[in-house]
Every structure is written in C-alpha cells, then in structure tokens.
Amino acid sequence: MSVERDMPGGLWRLPLAGAVALLLGVGFGRYVFTPLITPLVEAGWFSAQQTARLGAINLLGYLIGAAGANRYAHWLGPRRAIASCLIALVASLAACAWPWGMIGYGFWRLLAGMAAATLTIVVTPAIMARMPEARRPGASATIFTGIGVGTMGVSLIVPWLASFGVGATWLATAAIGAVLAGVSWLGVWRYLPGEAPADTPRQSTSRTPATPWAIIALVIVAYGLSSAGYVPHSLYWVDYIARELGRGLETGNRYWLVLGVGGVIGPALAGAAARRLGFDTALVLAFVLMTLATALPLAFVGVAGLGISSLVVGAMVPAIITLTAGTVHALAPVPRQRQIWGWATLSFAATQAVGGFAMARLYAAAGTYTVPIAAGAAILLVATGCSLAGAIGAHRRRSDRGQKR
Structure with a gap:
C-alpha cells in the first residue's frame, strides 16, 4: 500500500x-x-x-x-x-x-x-x-x-x-x-x-530479458572497490591535515566540513547527471572525479588542493551510491533487484572492512598517511576501469536490443 x-x-x-x-x-x-x-x-x-x-x-x-x-x-x-x-x-x-x-x-x-x-x-x-x-x-x-x-x-x-x-x-x-x-x-x-x-517485488507475468550478469558483476566490483578507496578520507583525513601536514586540528576540521558539504550536494548532482547521461555513464564520470580528487593531495597540499579533494570526494561518495543503485535498477529484472542490491551493499561493506585493516597496516608500516592515500587512489583507478567496462557492456546491450526491435 x-x-x-x-x-x-x-x-x-x-x-x-x-x-x-x-x-x-x-x-x-x-x-x-x-x-x-x-x-x-x-x-x-x-x-x-x-x-x-x-x-x-x-x-x-x-x-x-x-x-x-x-x-x-x-x-x-x-x-x-x-x-x-x-x-x-x-x-x-x-x-x-x-x-x-x-x-x-x-x-x-x-x-x-x-x-x-x-x-x-x-x-x-x-x-x-x-x-x-x-x-x-x-x-x-x-x-x-x-x-x-x-x-x-x-x-x-x-x-x-x-x-x-x-x-x-x-x-x-x-x-x-x-x-x-x-x-x-x-x-x-x-x-x-x-x-x-x-x-x-511481485513476480512479473511477462517475459523479461536475460539478466546481464557479467555487467552487473562489474558494477558490483566497482562499487565495492569504491569503499576501500574512500577509507583514507573517511578515517584519516582530519588527522592527516592536523598532525602530518602540521596545519592543526581546527584546520583539519574545516576540511572535514567541506567534505560534509560535498556529501550534501552529491545526491543532487548524481540525479542531474543521470538524467542527462544515463546512470551507467554518470557512474563512470563519478569514479573518474573521485579517483582524481583522492590522488590530488599527493601532488598538491595547498588550500586549493585540499579543498577540492575534500569537496569532490565528499560529493562523489553518495553520488556513487545513488548511481550504482540506479544502474542496478536499470539492469536487473524486477524480481532480483532487492537481492542484487543486497549483494552490492555486502560487497561495499566487505571491501571497506578489508580496506580499513589494510590501510591501518600500511600506515603503521610507513608512518605516513601518504601511502594509504596513494593506495586508495590506485584502488579507485581499478574501480573506474570496472565501471567503464560495465557501461560499455550496458550500451552494447541496449544497442542490440534496439536492433532486434
């Protein structure tokens, strides 16, 4: 009801x-x-x-x-x-x-x-x-x-x-x-x-097209990897700026505020991009932006570098969540959407947990947050590749279905 x-x-x-x-x-x-x-x-x-x-x-x-x-x-x-x-x-x-x-x-x-x-x-x-x-x-x-x-x-x-x-x-x-x-x-x-x-979801009496499992798997893998790539910003960002860069706790918290502002505008940006580009293409764009923003502090730790990294990463995290959910909804048959979204969420949580412990070990071994940040950017680069492959597969599938009609 x-x-x-x-x-x-x-x-x-x-x-x-x-x-x-x-x-x-x-x-x-x-x-x-x-x-x-x-x-x-x-x-x-x-x-x-x-x-x-x-x-x-x-x-x-x-x-x-x-x-x-x-x-x-x-x-x-x-x-x-x-x-x-x-x-x-x-x-x-x-x-x-x-x-x-x-x-x-x-x-x-x-x-x-x-x-x-x-x-x-x-x-x-x-x-x-x-x-x-x-x-x-x-x-x-x-x-x-x-x-x-x-x-x-x-x-x-x-x-x-x-x-x-x-x-x-x-x-x-x-x-x-x-x-x-x-x-x-x-x-x-x-x-x-x-x-x-x-x-x-109710079982549909109409015949539904075959589920593109390979494409869905790529989307789920990309979504899971995004959580590991986000670990350095979600756990260490304030301490990295405050102690490692020597800017102080007040400054670190200001950049955390900027990250939060990004999180507020991220879902709206995702919705606008999806309406113009489609969910799968917008998802690739979100991954590209998040990868670049995560890697930015490796080259620029000035006000602009830290500010852009905070804002874009903060915005792309909820944007990727929203766009992944929309992509799963578009690709999966109705009776399986809830189950597949559950798999995606579990992938996100599992990779995040493994990534959290791995990043903690990296920090303990290296003694600097730069190494976890670099690892996060590398993971997001792989996720971007997976999302791109998934988007290409989804476009081909739509093209094939259009030709059959």
Missing part, C-alpha cells in the same frame, strides 16, 4: 525520517570518530596506530551488519529493526565517553558499525516501498542527503565540543543523537507498517 493515498504527510515526513536515521547512523555512528582521532591521541587514550585499528573495527562492524541486515529486518520487522539500531547507536556514543581500553572501545565501535550498516540497508527499501513511483527519485535523494548532513554537522560541533574534553564530547553527541533518534522514530512509527517489509 502506498503512503500517498492513506497518509499524504508521509510523502515528505517518511523520507525525512529516513534521512535523519542515516544522519545518526552514518554521520554520528561512523564519522564522529574521525575528527576525534587527534583529541583521543593527544589525551593519551590511544596511540595513532590504535585509533587506526579502532576505525577498522568500526568498518568490520559495518560488514557484519550488512551481512545480516535483511535477516534481522525480516525477523523483527522494519520498524523494530530500525528502533533497535537507533537505540544501539545512542548507547555506543554514550559508552565511548569512558576509556575502556582497546577491547571495550572496540566493542562499542563494532556495535556502532553494525547498527549503521543495518540502517543503511533497511531504511531505504522500506521507505521506497511506501512511496509512489514518481516520488521515489526525490525520496531517495532526500534519504542519502542525511549522510552528508551528518558528516557536515559532526565537523561543525565536534571541534567546539572537543575543547571540553573527549568524554564530554561523546556524551554531548549521545544527547544530540537521542534527539535525532526520537525525530526519526516518530516518522518511522507513524508511516511504516509494523510487519515484515512490504517491498518484495
């Missing part, structure tokens, strides 16, 4: 609730740790190498959450699954206010990653199932914008809060997170059904 007929207010309130859920899950649950790395090191809670491992543990939690999100949602239903994740995220933020050591801190960072991944996977399809088809592109853009808003919000409030101490910062973010969780839950509770997700 569509939300348009029985609850007109849900046309904007439900996507907004989803955006707030991702704001809390990804913006706070994952990215609040990035601008706190330097304060954690300076406060003596952890070494730089230990914070890198904690960042990787958070990515491992994201992988675990991605692997089990669909079963968890079917077990509890979407509303309860979302509620439990919102509660877990607020609890993890509050718990990090105490120096538990690597094991205790690692547990809470792991839990935050699991909850963030579950929200990312469960929220969007549950909401899309309630939206009329004409409203789905706008609703999707609204939901994914929450990630960028969360990143930008973190970059604004965490530096100011850090002056009151690491523990006070975590407690303050937990309090803000509790408010966000309440706002999100009000929309979810009112406009989502309590039963299992109703977005299972």
Whole structure:
C-alpha cells in the first residue's frame, strides 16, 4: 500500500525520517570518530596506530551488519529493526565517553558499525516501498542527503565540543543523537507498517530479458572497490591535515566540513547527471572525479588542493551510491533487484572492512598517511576501469536490443 493515498504527510515526513536515521547512523555512528582521532591521541587514550585499528573495527562492524541486515529486518520487522539500531547507536556514543581500553572501545565501535550498516540497508527499501513511483527519485535523494548532513554537522560541533574534553564530547553527541533518534522514530512509527517489509517485488507475468550478469558483476566490483578507496578520507583525513601536514586540528576540521558539504550536494548532482547521461555513464564520470580528487593531495597540499579533494570526494561518495543503485535498477529484472542490491551493499561493506585493516597496516608500516592515500587512489583507478567496462557492456546491450526491435 502506498503512503500517498492513506497518509499524504508521509510523502515528505517518511523520507525525512529516513534521512535523519542515516544522519545518526552514518554521520554520528561512523564519522564522529574521525575528527576525534587527534583529541583521543593527544589525551593519551590511544596511540595513532590504535585509533587506526579502532576505525577498522568500526568498518568490520559495518560488514557484519550488512551481512545480516535483511535477516534481522525480516525477523523483527522494519520498524523494530530500525528502533533497535537507533537505540544501539545512542548507547555506543554514550559508552565511548569512558576509556575502556582497546577491547571495550572496540566493542562499542563494532556495535556502532553494525547498527549503521543495518540502517543503511533497511531504511531505504522500506521507505521506497511506501512511496509512489514518481516520488521515489526525490525520496531517495532526500534519504542519502542525511549522510552528508551528518558528516557536515559532526565537523561543525565536534571541534567546539572537543575543547571540553573527549568524554564530554561523546556524551554531548549521545544527547544530540537521542534527539535525532526520537525525530526519526516518530516518522518511522507513524508511516511504516509494523510487519515484515512490504517491498518484495511481485513476480512479473511477462517475459523479461536475460539478466546481464557479467555487467552487473562489474558494477558490483566497482562499487565495492569504491569503499576501500574512500577509507583514507573517511578515517584519516582530519588527522592527516592536523598532525602530518602540521596545519592543526581546527584546520583539519574545516576540511572535514567541506567534505560534509560535498556529501550534501552529491545526491543532487548524481540525479542531474543521470538524467542527462544515463546512470551507467554518470557512474563512470563519478569514479573518474573521485579517483582524481583522492590522488590530488599527493601532488598538491595547498588550500586549493585540499579543498577540492575534500569537496569532490565528499560529493562523489553518495553520488556513487545513488548511481550504482540506479544502474542496478536499470539492469536487473524486477524480481532480483532487492537481492542484487543486497549483494552490492555486502560487497561495499566487505571491501571497506578489508580496506580499513589494510590501510591501518600500511600506515603503521610507513608512518605516513601518504601511502594509504596513494593506495586508495590506485584502488579507485581499478574501480573506474570496472565501471567503464560495465557501461560499455550496458550500451552494447541496449544497442542490440534496439536492433532486434
């Protein structure tokens, strides 16, 4: 049943609730740790190498959450699954206010990653199932914008809060997170059904063309590699600018804010590009831009170089998510779209987790963030090649189908 007929207010309130859920899950649950790395090191809670491992543990939690999100949602239903994740995220933020050591801190960072991944996977399809088809592109853009808003919000409030101490910062973010969780839950509770997700696609009685598995595999591989290429910016960007480049924490957080601004505009840019170029071609362009922006600090670490890298990488991450989802929707038959998107999300999480631990080892061995940044750019170059091959295959497939008609 569509939300348009029985609850007109849900046309904007439900996507907004989803955006707030991702704001809390990804913006706070994952990215609040990035601008706190330097304060954690300076406060003596952890070494730089230990914070890198904690960042990787958070990515491992994201992988675990991605692997089990669909079963968890079917077990509890979407509303309860979302509620439990919102509660877990607020609890993890509050718990990090105490120096538990690597094991205790690692547990809470792991839990935050699991909850963030579950929200990312469960929220969007549950909401899309309630939206009329004409409203789905706008609703999707609204939901994914929450990630960028969360990143930008973190970059604004965490530096100011850090002056009151690491523990006070975590407690303050937990309090803000509790408010966000309440706002999100009000929309979810009112406009989502309590039963299992109703977005299972109906079997079509018409004959559908063969699924282009090779093309879909290339898209999934490219999407997975993009997450590993993003690890240096998502985990080390602030500390790289603050300590390694010697610019200070305040400057590092300013560039993190720029990255968050990019995350806000990225989904809108992706939608505009897709309308003009098509999803697959726009996806290749997004990969090219992200690769160049990731590699830019290897040559230019001035204001322009760091600013462009922050803005473009921040914008291309949600753009690639949006464009990959659109490409899968265009290529996959309706009965398999949810399953294939699940594979893509799992690929993203798995590669991100492996990349997080690998980048941490690279940093520990090299003693500089330049090596992980270079590795990230190299990975994104491979992803660009995969997306290009996939786009060429998709164009040929459309051309062949047009000739047969």
